[in-house]
Every structure is written in C-alpha cells, then in structure tokens.
Amino acid sequence: MKLRVDGLSVRFRLPGAVVHAVTDARFELRPGRCLALVGESGCGKSVMAHALLGLLPANATVTGHAWLDLPSSAAGNDVIDLVAEPEKVLAQRVRGRLIGLIPQSPAAHLTPVRTARAQLAETLRELGRADTPDALAGRAGLRPRDLDRYPHQLSGGMAQRVANALALAGDPPLILADEPTTGLDRPLVDATMAELRRLCDEGRAVLVITHDLRAAERVADDIAVMYASRIVELAEAAPFFSRPRHPYAKGLLDALPTRRFVPIPGRPPELTRLPAGCAFQPRCPLATPECDDQPIMNGVACHHA
C-alpha cells in the first residue's frame, strides 16, 4: 500500500469569497513510514486529511489526485483515487478498512449514551470483523472492565485508547491522526506518540497532524510543513530538525521554548485573499522582490533556501 498525493487542492465556496484551504499538495507515504504535517492553526492540515477521507462539506471542491496503491490482487494492481471515488466506495471500502482516522478530540467523537464496548462492537459489526471488543481493546491497552464505562467516565488516556481501538478495528494499512495529543498532558502525549510509532513499525503508514514539533520529532520519519494552504517544505525528519530550509520552518523551530523561544512576527494571511507570490513574504526576513513570484516547490518552496 502506498499513498501518492498529487496536486491536491481544496477550495470552499462562501458567499462572496473562496477559501483556498489546500493548494497543490504533493507527497508520498509508504508502509512503515510516519509523516508529520505541521503548521500554524488554520493553514489547511485538517482539511487535507478530511479530503483524503471524502469527509468535506458540500461547499468544498477538491481537485488533483490522492492515489492509494493497493497490493496486487488476482485482478492485477489495484489503484484507488480517493478524490475521484464515489461516496459509496469511500464508505464501503476506504474509511475504516483502508484508512483509519484517529480524531482530534476522542471524547467528543464517542457517542455519550453508549458504553465503550457497545461502540466497539458496533464498529466491528459494521466492518464485518470477527474480533471481539475485548480483544480489540486489549491490543489498545484497555482492560475489559474499562469497556463498561460511558465516555464521560473515561479518563483522557482511556478515551484516546478507545478512539485508537475504533480506528484500528478494520486493521487499516493507513492511519490518519489529526492532532491526537491536543489537550493531553506530557506523559499521555509521549504514550500516544509511542503508540503511533508502534503502529508504524508494524508496517502501517501513518500521517500525523500536529502543532507539537517536539512530538513530531519523536515520531516522524518525514516532515511536511504547511503554510497558508501549501506544503512549503518536505524533508526527512533528522535533517529537518537540525537544518530546516524554509524561513517559515526555521521560524517555527526558533519559536520552540527549547530553542530560541522567539515567535515569528505577524500573522498568516487570510486564505480568501492569498497573494500571487510567496505567502510568507510579509513575515519573511529574507524577502526580496523575487518573492512576488510563487516559488517552485522542490523539497522547499522558497527563492532563497
């Protein structure tokens, strides 16, 4: 299984405006690799994940491709374009079976009036899996008696494990985790990241969306930095953290308390009014008139990197 995102763009139509939420995204994700998608709030990270799952609202237009190469079957190689498939295929074949979603706030994602066991059982039934809720939950680090609880009776860590168990119920080869550590304390952040790493080491492909560069550094093989709807740097994690190339990526790392602790001045542009050239130009210490032209993305999208 391999995911190849190729020229993926998402636009939202609003009365009198168009939101450029994702622009011309390109990346690959292979089994056993973890890609962390990082960037400031509102830059398009969640929209990208939802586009891959066909979960965008009706005012969205998605263009480009997101190919999912599946292991060859008797019928030959199987390729799905997640952008082009009808909802029926996404519902029956993709969500939960090929792609598992670990949501941003697990407690809110669970149905409040049903126990964890009932929700796991229903998901397993929908997916046609023979597993029991207890076996599934056990693999996610839950005890059988935890499953008798209702969502409000679960601690943050347990709710996270139930969400992980739900995402893994269909044994999907690709996992999308959208801010899986939001609101968790440091030990739980570390445990969640260790769990994502384990899923990866088992041979799954993992895309993790996070604000938390420290968490990304622990878990990711590759880093994609997103700014104002575009991926502006795509690099292997080790060189990225020692030598980021895009001025925005440098700024993000310099803003870390463990580094210089100096925030990037200014704010990202409105996605309804993006400039024709480099969107980081107004905040960039390296800006020159050249930046009025959109830089070509070649590992890094900057005229000066």
Ligand SMILES: Nc1ncnc2c1ncn2[C@@H]1O[C@H](COP(=O)(O)OP(=O)(O)OP(=O)(O)O)[C@@H](O)[C@H]1O
């Ligand atoms: N249904 C929609 N209609 C119009 N605009 C939308 C819609 N959904 C999202 N957007 C806009 O798309 C942009 C990208 O949002 P997205 O949720 O992907 O950001 P993000 O990078 O995930 O941020 P965060 O880190 O805060 O989760 C935002 O400007 C958001 O307002």
Ligand code: NI
């Ligand atoms: Ni988001």
